[in-house]
Amino acid sequence: MNTNDLIVCSGLTKYFGGVKALADLNLTIGRGRIVGLLGPNGSGKSTTIKLMNGLLTPTHGEVRIDGEAPGVYTHSIVSYLPERSYLNDWMKASQLIDFFADFYKDFDKKKAYEMLKALDISPADRLKTMSKGTKEKVQLILVMSRAAQLYLLDEPIGGVDPATRDYILNTILTNYSENATVMLSTHLISDIERVLDEVIFLQKGQLTLHETVDDIRESRGKSVDALFREVFAC
Amino acid sequence: MLRKLFKYEWRATSRVLLPLYGSVLVMAIINRLFATINMHMLESATAGGLSFGLPQVIAGFVYGGLIIASFIVTFVLLIQRFYKSLLGDEGYLMFTLPVTVTQHIWVKTFVAAIMCVLSGVATLLSVFILAFNGQNWLSLLKVFPEALQMMFKEPHLLGYTVEGVVWCVAGMLASILSVYLCIAIGHLAKRHRVAAAVGAYFGLSVVGQVVMFLVITFADATGFDFWFANMAPVAAMHAGMLLLIVLTAASGALFFFFTRLILTRRLNLE
Amino acid sequence: MQWMINGDRPIYQQLTGQLTERIVSGVFPAGAKMPSVRDLAAEAGVNPNTMQRALADLEREGLLYTQRTSGRFVTEDKGMIEKVRQQLAMGRIADFLSSMRLIGFSEDETMELLRKASRQEGETHEH
Numbered sequence: 001m002n003t004n005d006l007i008v009c010s011g012l013t014k015y016f017g018g019v020k021a022l023a024d025l026n027l028t029i030g031r032g033r034i035v036g037l038l039g040p041n042g043s044g045k046s047t048t049i050k051l052m053n054g055l056l057t058p059t060h061g062e063v064r065i066d067g068e069a070p071g072v073y074t075h076s077i078v079s080y081l082p083e084r085s086y087l088n089d090w091m092k093a094s095q096l097i098d099f100f101a102d103f104y105k106d107f108d109k110k111k112a113y114e115m116l117k118a119l120d121i122s123p124a125d126r127l128k129t130m131s132k133g134t135k136e137k138v139q140l141i142l143v144m145s146r147a148a149q150l151y152l153l154d155e156p157i158g159g160v161d162p163a164t165r166d167y168i169l170n171t172i173l174t175n176y177s178e179n180a181t182v183m184l185s186t187h188l189i190s191d192i193e194r195v196l197d198e199v200i201f202l203q204k205g206q207l208t209l210h211e212t213v214d215d216i217r218e219s220r221g222k223s224v225d226a227l228f229r230e231v232f233a234c
Numbered sequence: 235m236l237r238k239l240f241k242y243e244w245r246a247t248s249r250v251l252l253p254l255y256g257s258v259l260v261m262a263i264i265n266r267l268f269a270t271i272n273m274h275m276l277e278s279a280t281a282g283g284l285s286f287g288l289p290q291v292i293a294g295f296v297y298g299g300l301i302i303a304s305f306i307v308t309f310v311l312l313i314q315r316f317y318k319s320l321l322g323d324e325g326y327l328m329f330t331l332p333v334t335v336t337q338h339i340w341v342k343t344f345v346a347a348i349m350c351v352l353s354g355v356a357t358l359l360s361v362f363i364l365a366f367n368g369q370n371w372l373s374l375l376k377v378f379p380e381a382l383q384m385m386f387k388e389p390h391l392l393g394y395t396v397e398g399v400v401w402c403v404a405g406m407l408a409s410i411l412s413v414y415l416c417i418a419i420g421h422l423a424k425r426h427r428v429a430a431a432v433g434a435y436f437g438l439s440v441v442g443q444v445v446m447f448l449v450i451t452f453a454d455a456t457g458f459d460f461w462f463a464n465m466a467p468v469a470a471m472h473a474g475m476l477l478l479i480v481l482t483a484a485s486g487a488l489f490f491f492f493t494r495l496i497l498t499r500r501l502n503l504e
Numbered sequence: 505m506q507w508m509i510n511g512d513r514p515i516y517q518q519l520t521g522q523l524t525e526r527i528v529s530g531v532f533p534a535g536a537k538m539p540s541v542r543d544l545a546a547e548a549g550v551n552p553n554t555m556q557r558a559l560a561d562l563e564r565e566g567l568l569y570t571q572r573t574s575g576r577f578v579t580e581d582k583g584m585i586e587k588v589r590q591q592l593a594m595g596r597i598a599d600f601l602s603s604m605r606l607i608g609f610s611e612d613e614t615m616e617l618l619r620k621a622s623r624q625e626g627e628t629h630e631h
Contacts, residue, residue, distance in 0.1 A: 073332075085323065
C-alpha cells in the first residue's frame with residue numbers, strides 16, 4: 001500500500017490478566033526513520049513490538065503497519081528480531097538461509113552469506129553447536145538480509161560484546177533506505193543515541209516522550225542518555 | 235507457500251519418525267533371520283545351544299519395544315510439533331511468516347495424518363515380514379485382484395469400501411484436529427496450560443456424547459429413524475455411512491474453526 | 505581522521521563542524537565528489553538523516569553544492585575554502601587566548617610561551 005505513516009498505533013492497550021502492560025498508546029512513525037524504543041525492563045517495549053507483529057492481540061485499540069492490521073501482508077514487509085532464540089536448533093546456517101529465502105521474497109541470500117563470512121561463521125555449522133553469541137549473530141544476519149519496509153529489533157544489543165554491537169549498528173546504517181524504518185528497543189542508550197532519529201520513552205506501559213534526538217539536545221541541552229537517566233532515576 | 239510450509243513440516247517430523255519406522259522394519263527382518271536360523275538349526279543335528287540363545291530373545295524384546303515406541307513417539311511428536319512449534323519459542327518464527335493460520339493448521343494436520351498412516355503401515359509390514367513366507371505372500375497378493383473383482387460384481391461393496399475409507403480418513407483428521415483444539419484451549423489458560431488442555435479433551439468428549447444423545451433423541455422425535463427403516467437395506471447402509479461421514483467432517487470442521495479462531499483472535503505468545 | 509561526537513550538543517551541529525574540518529584540511533578537496541549520505545553516516549556511526557541535515561547546512565553556507573544527476577560536490581571556490589579555514593583558525597585562537605587569560609596569562613606571556621613550545625616541537629621533530 002505504501003502509505004507514508006508506516007506505523008500507526010491508536011489507543012493500543014494490552015492487559016495480561018490484571019496487569020497493565022501497555023496503556024492507550026498513540027503513536028505514528030514515518031518511513032526512513034531509525035527509532036529507539038527506550039525504557040527500563042517491564043516498561044512495555046517488547047509488548048509493543050509483539051503487538052506490531054501480531055504475536056499478541058490487543059485488549060483495546062489497534063496497530064496498523066502500512067495501513068493494514070498485522071497479518072500475512074504485514075509479515076511480508078516486516079523483519080523481526082525477537083529477544084529470544086527462536087530458530088530450529090538442528091538446522092544448519094545454510095539451511096536457515098534457504099528457509100528464509102523460501103518464505104520471504106525480499107531475502108538476499110548473497111548478502112546473508114557475505115555477513116556470515118564477515119563474522120567468521122561457517123554456513124555448514126548447526127545452530128546447536130554454536131555459542132549463544134554466535135546464534136544471536138546468525139539471527140541478526142537473517143533479519144538484516146531482508147529488504148523489508150520495517151525492521152523491528154527487540155533488544156538487539158543487550159547481551160553482545162562491543163565489537164558485535166558496532167557491527168550491528170553499522171549494519172543498520174549501511175542497510176538504511178528512505179523507504180524503510182528501523183525500530184529497536186533497548187535500555188542502553190549512550191551507545192546508540194547518534195544512530196537514532198527519534199526516541200520514544202516508555203514508562204510502565206505509558207508513552208512519556210516522543211521527540212527527535214537533536215530536538216532533545218537543543219531544547220534541553222543534554223544528551224538523550226542524560227535525560228533518560230534523569231527521567232528514570234530510581 | 236503451502237507447499238514450502240509442508241516441506242519444512244515434513245522435514246522436521248520425518249527426520250525423527252522415519253528412522254524409527256525404518257528400525258521397526260529392520261528389527262522385524264532381524265527377528266525373522268533369527269527365527270529362520272533357529273529353524274535350520276533345529277532341523278540339523280545340533281539342538282539347543284546357540285539357537286535359543288539370548289540374542290534372539292533380546293531381538294524379540296527390542297522389536298516389540300520399537301513397535302510400542304513408534305506409536306507413542308508418533309503421538310507425542312505430533313502433539314509436540316503443534317505445541318512447541320506454534321506456541322513455544324518457535325512460534326515467534328512461525329507466526330511472523332507471511333502465512334495464514336489456516337495454512338499452518340492444515341499443514342500440521344496433514345503431516346500428522348500421513349505419519350499416523352505410516353506408523354500403521356510400518357507395523358503391518360513388519361508383521362508380514364515376520365509371519366509370512368513365500369506362500370503367504372503369494373496368497374496375499376492374490377487377495378487384491380480377487381477383492382477388486384468382487385467389488386465390480388457388487389458395486390455396492392465398492393461403495394461401502396470407499397465410504398469406509400473416506401470415513402476413516404475424516405475420522406483421523408477430525409481426531410487430530412480435536413487434539414489441536416485442546417492444545418489451543420490450553421494456550422488460553424494463563425497457568426497450568428497442560429492441565430487445561432487435558433481438561434479440554436475430557437470436556438470435548440463430554441460435549442461429543444451430549445451431541446450424540448441429542449442427535450439420537452432428535453431422530454426419535456421426528457421419526458427420522460422410521461424413514462431409515464423403510465429404506466431398502468442397501469440404501470440405508472449407504473445413507474448411514476454418508477451420515478457418519480457428514481457428522482465426522484462437521485465435527486472436524488468445528489474443531490478447525492475454533493482452533494483457528496483461538497490462534498488468530500486470542501494469540502498471546504508469552 | 506576520527507569522527508568525534510560528544511555528549512550534549514545537537515549531533516547535526518557537531519557533524520557540520522567535523523565536515524567543515526575535513527573540507528578545509530583537504531580530506532574532501534575543492535571540487536571533489538562527496539561520498540553518499542549513507543556512506544558518510546555509516547563511517548561516522550550516525551543517523552543518515554542527521555548527516556543529511558549537516559550536509560544541507562553546508563550547502564546553505566556554500567561549501568557544498570548538489571548537481572541533480574551527479575551528486576554532491578565540494579565547492580570549487582578555493583578562495584572561499586581558505587576564508588572558512590581562516591575563520592576556523594581565528595575562532596580557535598580566540599578560544600585559546602581566552603582560556604589562557606582564565607589561568608592568568610597576558611597576551612604577551614602567551615605569545616612567549618607559544619614561541620618556546622614551538623621551538624621544542626621543532627627540536628623533537630629533528631630527532
